[in-house]
Amino acid sequence: MTNEFDDVARLAEARERLQEVVASGDSETVSVGAAAGRTLAAPVRARRAVPHYERAAMDGYAVRAEDTQRAGRSPVALDVTAEDVGPRNAAQVHTGSHLPDGADAVVMVEQTRDFGDTVEVEASVTPGENVAPVGEDVDTDQHLYDTGHRLAAADLGLLRGAGYDEVEVYERPRVSVVPTGEELVPAGEEPEPGEIVETNGLSVARLVERWGGQATYREIVTDDIDALGAAIDRDTDHDIVVTTGGTSVGERDLLPAVVGERGSVEVHGLAVRPGHPAGFGVVDDTLVLMLPGYPVSCLVVATQLLRPALARAGGFDPDPIPRTPGVLERKVPSEPGMRTFARVSVEGPEADGEQATVTPTRTSGAGVLSSVTLSDGWVVVPEGSEGYEAGREVAVERWDWEP
Amino acid sequence: MTNEFDDVARLAEARERLQEVVASGDSETVSVGAAAGRTLAAPVRARRAVPHYERAAMDGYAVRAEDTQRAGRSPVALDVTAEDVGPRNAAQVHTGSHLPDGADAVVMVEQTRDFGDTVEVEASVTPGENVAPVGEDVDTDQHLYDTGHRLAAADLGLLRGAGYDEVEVYERPRVSVVPTGEELVPAGEEPEPGEIVETNGLSVARLVERWGGQATYREIVTDDIDALGAAIDRDTDHDIVVTTGGTSVGERDLLPAVVGERGSVEVHGLAVRPGHPAGFGVVDDTLVLMLPGYPVSCLVVATQLLRPALARAGGFDPDPIPRTPGVLERKVPSEPGMRTFARVSVEGPEADGEQATVTPTRTSGAGVLSSVTLSDGWVVVPEGSEGYEAGREVAVERWDWEP
Numbered sequence: 001m002t003n004e005f006d007d008v009a010r011l012a013e014a015r016e017r018l019q020e021v022v023a024s025g026d027s028e029t030v031s032v033g034a035a036a037g038r039t040l041a042a043p044v045r046a047r048r049a050v051p052h053y054e055r056a057a058m059d060g061y062a063v064r065a066e067d068t069q070r071a072g073r074s075p076v077a078l079d080v081t082a083e084d085v086g087p088r089n090a091a092q093v094h095t096g097s098h099l100p101d102g103a104d105a106v107v108m109v110e111q112t113r114d115f116g117d118t119v120e121v122e123a124s125v126t127p128g129e130n131v132a133p134v135g136e137d138v139d140t141d142q143h144l145y146d147t148g149h150r151l152a153a154a155d156l157g158l159l160r161g162a163g164y165d166e167v168e169v170y171e172r173p174r175v176s177v178v179p180t181g182e183e184l185v186p187a188g189e190e191p192e193p194g195e196i197v198e199t200n201g202l203s204v205a206r207l208v209e210r211w212g213g214q215a216t217y218r219e220i221v222t223d224d225i226d227a228l229g230a231a232i233d234r235d236t237d238h239d240i241v242v243t244t245g246g247t248s249v250g251e252r253d254l255l256p257a258v259v260g261e262r263g264s265v266e267v268h269g270l271a272v273r274p275g276h277p278a279g280f281g282v283v284d285d286t287l288v289l290m291l292p293g294y295p296v297s298c299l300v301v302a303t304q305l306l307r308p309a310l311a312r313a314g315g316f317d318p319d320p321i322p323r324t325p326g327v328l329e330r331k332v333p334s335e336p337g338m339r340t341f342a343r344v345s346v347e348g349p350e351a352d353g354e355q356a357t358v359t360p361t362r363t364s365g366a367g368v369l370s371s372v373t374l375s376d377g378w379v380v381v382p383e384g385s386e387g388y389e390a391g392r393e394v395a396v397e398r399w400d401w402e403p
Numbered sequence: 404m405t406n407e408f409d410d411v412a413r414l415a416e417a418r419e420r421l422q423e424v425v426a427s428g429d430s431e432t433v434s435v436g437a438a439a440g441r442t443l444a445a446p447v448r449a450r451r452a453v454p455h456y457e458r459a460a461m462d463g464y465a466v467r468a469e470d471t472q473r474a475g476r477s478p479v480a481l482d483v484t485a486e487d488v489g490p491r492n493a494a495q496v497h498t499g500s501h502l503p504d505g506a507d508a509v510v511m512v513e514q515t516r517d518f519g520d521t522v523e524v525e526a527s528v529t530p531g532e533n534v535a536p537v538g539e540d541v542d543t544d545q546h547l548y549d550t551g552h553r554l555a556a557a558d559l560g561l562l563r564g565a566g567y568d569e570v571e572v573y574e575r576p577r578v579s580v581v582p583t584g585e586e587l588v589p590a591g592e593e594p595e596p597g598e599i600v601e602t603n604g605l606s607v608a609r610l611v612e613r614w615g616g617q618a619t620y621r622e623i624v625t626d627d628i629d630a631l632g633a634a635i636d637r638d639t640d641h642d643i644v645v646t647t648g649g650t651s652v653g654e655r656d657l658l659p660a661v662v663g664e665r666g667s668v669e670v671h672g673l674a675v676r677p678g679h680p681a682g683f684g685v686v687d688d689t690l691v692l693m694l695p696g697y698p699v700s701c702l703v704v705a706t707q708l709l710r711p712a713l714a715r716a717g718g719f720d721p722d723p724i725p726r727t728p729g730v731l732e733r734k735v736p737s738e739p740g741m742r743t744f745a746r747v748s749v750e751g752p753e754a755d756g757e758q759a760t761v762t763p764t765r766t767s768g769a770g771v772l773s774s775v776t777l778s779d780g781w782v783v784v785p786e787g788s789e790g791y792e793a794g795r796e797v798a799v800e801r802w803d804w805e806p
Contacts (some may be wrong), residue, residue, distance in 0.1 A: 371540075
C-alpha cells in the first residue's frame with residue numbers, strides 16, 4: 001500500500017488528453033422555440049431577408065422625394081392617399097410599416113401639418129430618407145452562425161426572423177453519475193457512525209445539467225470490483241460515466257483497476273490541490289471520469305475536467321468563468337508543481353476606483369464542503385508558483401454564477 | 404400626435420419604483436434534489452453535524468495516543484484489533500472511516516510496520532492527531548444560509564449532508580409574455596410585405612426562464628383596445644405580465660392607455676437608448692411591464708427591468724452581470740441625460756498583461772437584431788456623460804454568458 005501515484009499529470013496535459021478521447025456527439029433537429037442554450041451542429045445562413053420589405057423608419061408620411069424638393073423654402077401641399085403613392089401624393093405611415101408602392105422616402109410627422117385630405121410638408125427629403133431598406137438587419141443567404149454557436153435568447157428571435165422554425169443542434173451529452181463507496185447511504189436514511197449521506201453524486205448531477213448535459217443519477221455502488229465493473233458496463237452507451245469516490249490508492253480504491261481491466265486508464269493522479277486522486281480512462285469509447293470522494297476535491301475536478309469534457313461532447317467552447325478582480329488579504333500557500341485552487345471570500349470594493357478585498361478561507365481541508373458554500377469563489381495558483389503573497393492582485397473565479 | 408413622453412424616467416428611478424410595486428412570491432417545499440437554482444424562502448440551520456462521528460483523517464492505525472509516547476525514540480509494538488481500541492491496541496483505519504471506540508488518534512500508515520497480529524509504530528501522536536472531529540465541516544444547529552440564498556450544486560450536497568431532504572424555496576415567478584402588434588404573424592407563416600414574424604415574445608420567454616421564472620408564451624394580440632385589455636385581464640393571476648410592442652406614442656400604441664384604464668401607469672418613457680418607449684404599470688397588484696417593439700430596445704429593457712423584477716418576485720438579489728475589461732477602439736456617442744447601451748465586439752487580449760480591444764458596432768439601429776447576436780457584449784454610458792472617447796478603459800457586460 002502506497003500513497004504515491006505512479007504518474008501525476010498536470011492539469012493542462014490531462015485536459016489535452018481529454019480532448020483527444022472525447023468525441024462530439026450526434027445532432028438532432030429541434031424547434032427554434034426549444035433550442036435555447038443548445039449548440040448549432042451546422043452553420044446557419046438566412047433563408048429570408050430581415051426586413052423582407054422596405055419599411056418606414058419614422059412615423060410620418062411616405063412620399064416621392066422629388067415632390068418635396070422645394071419644401072425647404074416653403075411648405076408643399078400633397079394629397080393624402082391610402083393607396084399607392086403617385087406624384088404629389090402622401091400616405092400616412094408608422095414606424096416599421098410597409099413603405100407604400102411608389103414612395104421612396106418618409107417625411108417625419110413633426111415636419112408636416114395635417115389638413116385632412118391634404119398634408120403640408122415643411123422639409124425636403126432625399127430618396128431613401130427615413131426608409132429602412134430590405135435586408136437592413138439581415139440579407140438573404142447572409143451567414144449568421146458557425147457550427148458550435150450556443151443559442152442565446154436573441155438568437156432565437158433572429159433565427160425565426162430569418163426563416164427558421166427548426167435548427168440542427170448537437171444532442172445534449174448523456175452523462176451517467178455513479179456515486180461509489182461502502183460508507184455511503186442514500187438520502188432519507190439516518191446515517192450511523194461511519195456512514196455518510198451521498199452528496200457528491202447529487203451535486204455532480206446538477207453540474208452536468210448546468211453545463212448542458214443530461215444526467216442519469218445512479219444509485220450508490222459499494223466498493224466491490226464486480227459491482228463497480230457492472231456499473232460501468234451498464235452505462236457505456238452514455239457519452240460520459242462519472243464516478244465519485246474510490247480513486248485514491250488505498251485498499252478500497254478499486255476504480256482505476258476496474259477501468260484499466262475494461263479499457264485504458266489515461267490519467268490517474270492529477271497535480272491539483274485539492275483534487276489530487278482524480279483520473280480518467282476510456283471503456284468502449286466512453287469517457288470514465290473518476291472524481292475524488294472528498295467533496296471539495298470532487299467539485300474542483302468536476303469544474304476542471306467534467307466541464308470541458310461536456311463542452312467537447314456537446315460541440316461547443318465553454319464560456320470563460322466570470323472573474324472578479326481584487327487584492328489578497330493573506331497569503332495563499334501552494335506546493336510547487338501543483339495547481340492550487342484556494343477558496344476565498346470577496347468584500348467590496350467600498351467605492352469606485354477601490355479594489356475588492358480577497359480573503360482566503362482558513363481551511364484547506366478537502367472534506368470541508370461548508371468552506372465552499374460559504375466562500376465567494378476561487379483563486380488559482382499555477383504550478384510554477386510557491387503561492388501568492390498578501391497584497392497581490394488576483395482574479396477570483398466565480399463558479400456558481402447564475403444568469 | 405407627438406413623439407414626446409410626458410415624463411421620462413431615469414433607469415435608477417424606474418428600478419426603485421419597480422422594487423416598490425413588485426412583491427416577493429409565495430413559498431413551496433421541494434426536495435433537495437429538485438432545488439438547484441431555487442431561492443431559499445427561510446434561513447437554514449444544520450439538523451445534523453457533518454461529520455456526525457469522529458473519523459480518521461489519514462490511512463493508518465487508530466490508537467490511544469498515550470501508548471505512542473515513547474515511539475519517538477524507538478518503535479512501539481501494538482496488538483492489532485478489529486474491535487474497540489483498548490490499551491496497547493491498534494485498529495487499521497482508512498481516511499474517512501469511523502474512529503473506533505477507545506482510540507483518540509491515528510498514526511499514519513507511512514509511520515508503521517505491519518507484522519500481522521502486531522504493528523510497530525515509529526512515531527508518537529498526540530490526542531486528536533489525524534482525527535477529524537465531529538462537526539469539523541458543520542456543527543449541529545450551525546447557521547448555513549440566509550433567506551434569499553440561491554442554491555448552487557455544492558449547496559445541495561451540504562443541505563443533504565446536514566440532514567435536509569426538503570427545503571422551503573420561493574415559487575418561481577409566473578410571467579405571462581404577450582406579443583402585441585397587428586403587423587405580427589406567428590412562426591410557421593410566411594410573412595407578406597408589411598408583416599413580420601413574432602420574435603420578441605419568443606426571446607423574452609426564454610429570458611424569463613433563464614432568469615428563474617416560468618413563462619407563459621401567449622399568442623399575438625393585435626392593436627385593439629379591447630383585445631389588449633382582455634389579454635391583460637386574463638393574466639393578472641400571474642406575478643408579471645410582459646408585453647412587447649405598442650409602447651410608443653403613435654396612434655396604434657394603445658398599451659399605456661389600456662393599462663392606465665385598469666390600474667396605474669407608473670413609468671412611461673425611459674431615459675435609456677435604445678429602449679426609450681418602455682414603461683410599466685400595475686393592474687390588480689400585477690406588474691405589467693411594457694417592452695418596446697424594436698428587438699434591440701426590447702432586449703435592453705428586458706435586461707434592465709424584467710431581470711430585477713423577476714429577482715424581486717423570486718426573492719433573491721441577482722448576481723452581477725459578468726464583465727470583461729478592455730479599451731475602446733472608437734468613440735461611443737451618447738446623449739446627455741440618457742443611459743446608452745452600446746453593442747460592442749471584444750478581441751484579445753493577445754498576451755498576458757495586454758488589454759482586450761473593445762469595438763462598438765457600426766449600427767445603433769434599434770431594429771437591427773443581428774447587431775446584438777454578432778456582438779460580444781455591451782458598454783453602458785451613464786446619464787451624465789456625452790459619450791466615451793476612444794482609448795478609454797471600459798467594462799463590457801456579457802448578458803449572454805452561459806454556465
